[in-house]
Amino acid sequence: MTSPRILLAAYNLHPKKQLGQHFLSDPSTAKMIATLSGITSEDVVLEIGAGLGALTIPAAKTARKLYAIEKDRRLIDLLKTEILANRLSNVELMEEDILKFDIKKLAENTGQKILIIGNLPYNISSQIIIRLIKFRSVVIRAVFMFQKELARRITAQPGCKDYGRLTVMLGYCTKIKKLADIKAHQFFPKPKVDSEVLEIKFLETIKYPANDEALLFRVIKGAFCQRRKTLKNALAGSELNIDAKTAQNMLDKADIDSSLRAEALTISQFVTLSNVLKLHVAS
Numbered sequence: 001m002t003s004p005r006i007l008l009a010a011y012n013l014h015p016k017k018q019l020g021q022h023f024l025s026d027p028s029t030a031k032m033i034a035t036l037s038g039i040t041s042e043d044v045v046l047e048i049g050a051g052l053g054a055l056t057i058p059a060a061k062t063a064r065k066l067y068a069i070e071k072d073r074r075l076i077d078l079l080k081t082e083i084l085a086n087r088l089s090n091v092e093l094m095e096e097d098i099l100k101f102d103i104k105k106l107a108e109n110t111g112q113k114i115l116i117i118g119n120l121p122y123n124i125s126s127q128i129i130i131r132l133i134k135f136r137s138v139v140i141r142a143v144f145m146f147q148k149e150l151a152r153r154i155t156a157q158p159g160c161k162d163y164g165r166l167t168v169m170l171g172y173c174t175k176i177k178k179l180a181d182i183k184a185h186q187f188f189p190k191p192k193v194d195s196e197v198l199e200i201k202f203l204e205t206i207k208y209p210a211n212d213e214a215l216l217f218r219v220i221k222g223a224f225c226q227r228r229k230t231l232k233n234a235l236a237g238s239e240l241n242i243d244a245k246t247a248q249n250m251l252d253k254a255d256i257d258s259s260l261r262a263e264a265l266t267i268s269q270f271v272t273l274s275n276v277l278k279l280h281v282a283s
């Protein structure tokens with residue numbers, strides 16, 4: 001693997017900040033991440049943000065098939081050359097935006113569930129996760145690199161400041177495992193913070209299933225969108241379109257203190273609240 005600095009210079013390219021471009025520059029780290037992903041020769045892998053191919057190449061060496069998505073048109077030819085140079089015939093490169101890409105269709109076309117990997121563009125990591133949760137019925141698991149700040153939010157416990165919308169949505173339907181710490185100096189250009197590799201496994205059986213999952217996710221979003229307010233006021237001021245009296249009523253029925261803030265609620269309390277709200281909407 002040629003170093004990203006040299007490769008980019010050879011093509012007269014500069015990293016784009018708005019695309020969250022921080023390329024892995026240590027081939028042994030890239031290989032380690034590919035190994036930790038647990039890819040087998042049966043797997044169809046989707047890589048988000050292939051960049052210069054640091055993960056693409058080692059991952060494709062074990063996968064049955066690898067679909068690599070990259071939004072930056074400038075990198076496509078370069079990537080094609082890297083793939084050819086490594087004599088890989090099982091890689092399909094797609095110039096696409098992951099936030100618009102239909103993962104379900106890909107799974108249908110390949111006839112099997114997909115393993116997703118990526119050193120995610122940090123500026124859209126949260127949006128990617130929310131999208132992934134929607135598509136989770138066709139996903140085996142995801143192995144992603146996140147900047148520390150987001151990794152902390154994903155794995156936070158109730159009551160702390162990092163606990164938020166993503167924590168609760170993921171806590172509802174996934175099991176998270178930390179696989180590795182990656183230092184900032186292993187990227188080019190060097191980001192401000194270190195990163196973590198997390199494995200996100202989607203649960204076959206949800207412990208406290210909501211009667212209406214879409215409503216649950218709206219309640220979570222509403223509760224956290226003004227997270228400094230009490231639950232009653234946050235819910236009343238949210239997209240849920242309920243007034244303060246109804247919010248109080250719902251919280252009473254769910255046996256939740258309305259003066260608490262969203263960060264104090266456990267996942268099962270969010271589920272109860274959304275189930276109560278569901279009954280209210282239906283009646």
Ligand code: SAH
Pocket residue numbers: 019020021022023024025048049050051052053054055069070071072096097098099118119120121124
């Ligand atoms: N996997 C490479 C690059 C990681 S940087 C490595 O580890 O070295 C993140 C990559 O995601 C960049 O190449 C960036 O261009 C790409 N990217 C950014 N936004 C994207 C989007 N919406 N859809 C697909 N790729 C995107």
